[in-house]
Amino acid sequence: MKKHIIKKEAVSTVVYPVVFGIILVVLWQTQILHHLLGTDTFTLPLPSRISSIIGDNIGVIMTNVQATVFVALAGLLFGSLLGFILAMVAAMSPHWGAGGLTIATAFNAIPIIAIAPIFTNLTKDFSSDPNVRSMFAKILVVMITCTVSMGINAYRGFTELKPFSLDLMKSYAAGRWTVFFKLRLPNCVPYIFTALRISVPGCVISAMVSEYFAEYIIGVGRQIRESIVLAQYSTAWAYIVTACLIGVVMYAVLLIVENILLKGRGIK
Amino acid sequence: MERKSDVRKKSVILAACAVAAGLALNGCTKKAESSAAASSAGGPNFAKGTPSETIIKTSAAAGKVGNWGLGNEYEILALLSKYGQDQKFLSQAFDMDGFDDSSIWLASAMTYNELGLVKNSYEGGYKYGDTVGTIDMNDEGVAMLEDNIFSNRAFAKANPNTVKAFLAASVKGWKYACEHPDEAAQIVYKYGSSVSSEHQSYMAGEVKKLVETDTKGSTVTNYGNMDTAAMQQTLDLAKKYIKLSDSAASQKLSTFTLDNVMDASYLADAAAGKFGKPEKSSVSIQLKWLPQAQFMGYYVALDKGYYKDVGLDVKIVPGGGDISETTAVYSGQVDFGVTWVSNLIAANAGGMDLVEVAQVYQRSGLVLVYKYAK
Numbered sequence: 001m002k003k004h005i006i007k008k009e010a011v012s013t014v015v016y017p018v019v020f021g022i023i024l025v026v027l028w029q030t031q032i033l034h035h036l037l038g039t040d041t042f043t044l045p046l047p048s049r050i051s052s053i054i055g056d057n058i059g060v061i062m063t064n065v066q067a068t069v070f071v072a073l074a075g076l077l078f079g080s081l082l083g084f085i086l087a088m089v090a091a092m093s094p095h096w097g098a099g100g101l102t103i104a105t106a107f108n109a110i111p112i113i114a115i116a117p118i119f120t121n122l123t124k125d126f127s128s129d130p131n132v133r134s135m136f137a138k139i140l141v142v143m144i145t146c147t148v149s150m151g152i153n154a155y156r157g158f159t160e161l162k163p164f165s166l167d168l169m170k171s172y173a174a175g176r177w178t179v180f181f182k183l184r185l186p187n188c189v190p191y192i193f194t195a196l197r198i199s200v201p202g203c204v205i206s207a208m209v210s211e212y213f214a215e216y217i218i219g220v221g222r223q224i225r226e227s228i229v230l231a232q233y234s235t236a237w238a239y240i241v242t243a244c245l246i247g248v249v250m251y252a253v254l255l256i257v258e259n260i261l262l263k264g265r266g267i268k
Numbered sequence: 269m270e271r272k273s274d275v276r277k278k279s280v281i282l283a284a285c286a287v288a289a290g291l292a293l294n295g296c297t298k299k300a301e302s303s304a305a306a307s308s309a310g311g312p313n314f315a316k317g318t319p320s321e322t323i324i325k326t327s328a329a330a331g332k333v334g335n336w337g338l339g340n341e342y343e344i345l346a347l348l349s350k351y352g353q354d355q356k357f358l359s360q361a362f363d364m365d366g367f368d369d370s371s372i373w374l375a376s377a378m379t380y381n382e383l384g385l386v387k388n389s390y391e392g393g394y395k396y397g398d399t400v401g402t403i404d405m406n407d408e409g410v411a412m413l414e415d416n417i418f419s420n421r422a423f424a425k426a427n428p429n430t431v432k433a434f435l436a437a438s439v440k441g442w443k444y445a446c447e448h449p450d451e452a453a454q455i456v457y458k459y460g461s462s463v464s465s466e467h468q469s470y471m472a473g474e475v476k477k478l479v480e481t482d483t484k485g486s487t488v489t490n491y492g493n494m495d496t497a498a499m500q501q502t503l504d505l506a507k508k509y510i511k512l513s514d515s516a517a518s519q520k521l522s523t524f525t526l527d528n529v530m531d532a533s534y535l536a537d538a539a540a541g542k543f544g545k546p547e548k549s550s551v552s553i554q555l556k557w558l559p560q561a562q563f564m565g566y567y568v569a570l571d572k573g574y575y576k577d578v579g580l581d582v583k584i585v586p587g588g589g590d591i592s593e594t595t596a597v598y599s600g601q602v603d604f605g606v607t608w609v610s611n612l613i614a615a616n617a618g619g620m621d622l623v624e625v626a627q628v629y630q631r632s633g634l635v636l637v638y639k640y641a642k
Contacts, residue, residue, distance in 0.1 A: 049516075053513060053515070056515050214359070215358065225338075225590065226338060229338045230338075230339050230512075231594045231611070231615035231618045232517060233618065234516075234517070238513070
């Protein structure tokens with residue numbers, strides 16, 4: 001019975017998107033897409049051209065991919081940690097916490113395009129190496145997105161408990177920290193993954209946008225900008241496709257990890 | 269209900285956290301400053317009279333040469349290559365703060381724009397006055413020509429009278445602007461106040477020099493002239509230093525001749541007055557940047573009615589940020605554009621078919637600016 005359910009889920013989560021992707025690529029290569037969108041092969045190069053550029057420049061592209069993924073993952077890690085701590089503080093001492101979460105949410109409302117140059121300026125004195133300076137500023141920007149997502153979801157995980165479970169703990173005369181480790185923390189785990197489902201694509205986007213304004217010229221997002229300004233659309237598209245692949249791969253990894261860690265937790 | 273002691277406890281903890289954070293940040297900065305000071309061997313100040321070769325080699329070795337990138341860096345790369353240095357530069361923001369706080373020793377600057385801001389004390393100026401020196405790309409032999417007028421080759425072929433009329437009126441506008449730079453500055457300021465009016469006046473004076481002097485220092489009277497030698501140098505440097513990831517584009521670039529880039533016939537006919545009624549009377553021109561005296565010729569022509577005299581109704585579209593003038597012209601959003609020759613070459617290599625019809629700036633306005641030692 002369980003195997004049946006898993007197979008059905010596998011079909012909808014994996015097979016349908018893959019089929020959709022293949023149809024899209026076919027439409028694109030045969031230029032039906034160009035007719036539909038009313039564009040030409042200069043602004044929207046064919047997949048064959050894009051893949052040949054990626055193949056020719058795989059070394060340079062991988063260097064840029066490494067830079068972007070490093071920034072995205074570092075921001076994801078530190079941002080999520082910070083968000084988790086904020087949520088913990090908010091849940092354990094409501095007097096401090098509620099304000100902290102609100103401030104973090106307010107920060108998230110500021111567009112990245114505005115915040116990235118500000119952080120680049122603020123972190124000017126961090127290091128004498130421009131690559132390190134830029135990396136630091138970019139990671140700070142990515143952290144903002146991830147902190148809020150994790151903070152809010154973890155807070156819900158800590159506070160939205162099954163009815164009467166808190167009362168049960170009280171009846172056992174459990175202390176605050178016992179309740180935290182035995183009840184709130186295990187309850188939080190699915191909420192952490194909900195947060196990561198938002199944060200992982202979000203951190204990739206933030207990383208790429210923050211590269212636009214960084215001091216050091218590196219990263220997939222930055223190369224898109226540099227190519228478009230020089231009217232090199234095929235190269236820009238090569239990096240755009242690379243960016244999409246980064247996002248898809250990271251999200252797929254997240255889903256696999258979630259599947260492993262949340263096995264047997266019941267109906268999703 | 270919180271007891272007073274609880275509130276006091278919390279405020280003490282909060283204060284302690286703030287102090288700790290402040291100290292940590294301060295500690296970070298101090299550490300960075302001392303390491304920066306230790307690594308500044310030779311720069312950021314250079315004694316007056318130091319030969320440019322020394323300045324370039326010292327700054328490049330320390331990795332403190334700056335440029336904005338985005339298609340403006342080829343002359344710098346050529347210069348670094350000339351002196352056997354690594355072709356690396358720091359990404360410079362559009363302001364001169366990096367030069368001001370000495371994180372960049374040799375900063376890129378346009379004579380009419382950033383250099384003016386560095387030297388002068390009006391609004392937005394950094395007040396350096398005569399305490400800065402410059403390295404001129406023209407003198408170093410790595411000049412690439414900049415502001416020009418271009419359009420789609422197909423458009424020019426289909427609307428030759430429009431192009432010639434536009435050039436005739438624009439050249440007239442540039443002539444007037446160069447003869448009366450202060451008035452031109454005021455006209456531009458009227459159309460767009462992206463910089464202060466004093467800066468516009470400074471800019472107008474410097475732009476006049478670029479329009480009326482060629483790369484060798486001689487005076488030019490036929491405005492818009494496309495000097496073959498200077499254009500060829502620009503093309504040769506472009507072929508050498510524009511690195512395109514697209515192998516097809518790279519291949520195409522290596523085969524380029526001046527015919528792929530420019531067509532002087534339109535300007536010749538415009539100067540001789542040999543053109544008829546424009547085929548398209550309502551045209552637009554995309555500027556490379558925000559409205560400023562860099563483009564004073566077009567604004568003067570518009571303001572004084574020169575465009576109207578030849579039967580054109582012209583709309584001037586400001587640029588700025590990442591707006592790509594080559595894309596705007598290619599897609600047909602605008603009819604003409606102002607760009608640098610290297611951008612046009614790269615765009616054509618990438619697959620566009622743009623043609624330059626007039627070379628407004630006769631010499632490169634790009635310099636590297638450095639601070640004199642006290």
